[in-house]
C-alpha cells in the first residue's frame with residue numbers, strides 16, 4: 001500500500017527516503033513502504049499492521065479512501081471495524097511457495113478475510129497476487145492461485161463477474177499503475193492485461209447510497225479536535241450530515257453540534273452516505289463520545305436493541321452452536337458480550353423457508369433464525385453500562401443491520417438483524433434468566449429472592 005501511495009503521487013520522495021533510512025536503522029528495511037501506513041512504534045518494530053490506517057488516493061475517475069486493515073489473526077476485530085466501512089475489498093495475496101498455501105488452508109487468514117468482507121456486505125473484490133518476483137514471475141503459479149481463489153470467492157457468495165485478479169510485484173511497483181521498467185520485463189513476457197489502479201480500481205462501481213434515510217454515523221474513533229471541539233471519525237451510513245446541525249448521541253441523552261466536517265483532504269459543508277469523514281463537535285462533554293455510539297438526528301433516533309432475532313449463516317465451525325452459547329457480537333467498530341438465547345429455526349439458504357423449527361444445535365454451513373440477547377456492554381468515556389446497542393433491522397438500513405458473531409477468538413457466524421423482540425418476548429427472556437440464576441443459587445443451598453416485573 002505504501003508503494004501504491006508513492007506511485008500515485010501521494011507520498012513524496014522526501015518521506016520515502018526518511019522511511020527508508022529510519023526502517024534500515026532498526027533493521028526493518030524491507031518494511032519501509034509499510035511505514036507509510038503503519039505509524040505506531042509497536043507496528044513498526046513488529047512489522048505488522050495492528051490498527052486501521054486511512055489514506056486517500058485519486059485515480060482518473062475516483063477519489064478513493066483506503067482503509068488499510070491488519071492481516072494478522074490477532075487483530076481481526078480491527079479488521080472487522082475497517083471492513084464494515086468498505087465498499088470494495090482489495091485482497092493482497094502472497095504468491096510465494098508455502099505462503100499462499102498457509103493463508104488458503106482451512107483456518108488461514110486469506111480465507112477468513114474473504115468470508116468476513118463478504119459477510120459485511122462487500123460485493124466487489126480485487127485480488128492482487130503479489131510477490132510474483134519470489135516465484136520467478138511464473139504464469140502457472142499466478143493462474144493456479146487465481147483458479148483456487150476464484151472457486152472459493154464464488155463459494156463465499158461473490159458473483160464471478162465482480163471478482164478481479166491482477167498480478168503485481170508491490171516492492172518494485174510492477175503493475176500497480178504501469179508495467180514500465182526493467183522489473184516489469186518478466187511479467188510483460190506473458191501478461192498484457194489490466195494494471196491494478198488505473199484499469200481495475202478506477203473502474204469499480206460505487207454502490208447506491210441511501211441519502212434520503214435519516215443520518216446514521218457510527219463513531220469509529222474519537223480524538224481531541226482544535227479549540228474546544230472533539231473530533232469523531234467514521235462513516236456516514238445513511239442520510240446526510242451538515243455543518244451547524246445538532247445531533248443526538250445514542251445510547252445516551254446527550255446532543256452535540258457539528259462545527260466542521262473534514263474529508264482526508266478538504267473541509268466540506270456536508271457529507272453524504274458512503275463518505276468517511278471527521279466531524280468536529282462542540283457543545284458536548286467528550287466523555288459522552290466513544291466508539292460504537294451512533295450520531296443521528298434528534299427527531300429520528302436510531303433503534304436500540306437489547307434482544308433481537310437475527311438471520312445468520314454459520315461458518316466452518318468444529319463445535320456446534322447451542323442455545324445459551326456465549327458470543328462476542330460485532331457491529332461496526334464495537335463488540336459486546338452477548339448470548340444466542342434461542343435457536344428459532346433452520347432455514348433454506350436459497351429461499352429462506354423454514355426447514356426445521358426449534359433445532360437443538362446449529363452446525364457448519366447452517367442458515368438459521370436465532371434470538372440474540374446483549375449482555376452488559378460498557379460505553380467508554382462515562383463507563384456507562386448498558387444492555388442496548390444501536391442496531392437497526394437490515395430491511396431499514398443494511399449497513400446498520402449487519403452483525404458478526406465470534407466465540408473464543410473465532411468468527412463463527414455472520415448475519416443481519418431481523419427485528420427486535422417484542423416487549424413480551426423480551427420480558428420472557430429476562431424472566432427465564434432470573435429463573436436460571438435462582439435455580440443455580442438454590443442448588444448451591446443459598447436462599448434467593450427472584451424479583452422481576
Ligand SMILES: Nc1nc2c(ncn2[C@@H]2O[C@H](COP(=O)(O)OP(=O)(O)OP(=O)(O)O)[C@@H](O)[C@H]2O)c(=O)[nH]1
Pocket residue numbers: 001030031033034047048049050069070071072092130131132133134168169170171172
Ligand atoms: N519480495 C517481495 N517482498 C514483498 C513484496 N511486497 C511486500 N513484500 C514484503 O512482505 C513483507 C510484508 O509486507 P507488508 O506490507 O507489511 O504486508 P501486509 O500485508 O501489510 O502485512 P500486515 O502488516 O500483517 O497486514 C515485507 O517484508 C515486504 O518487504 C513484493 O512484491 N516482493
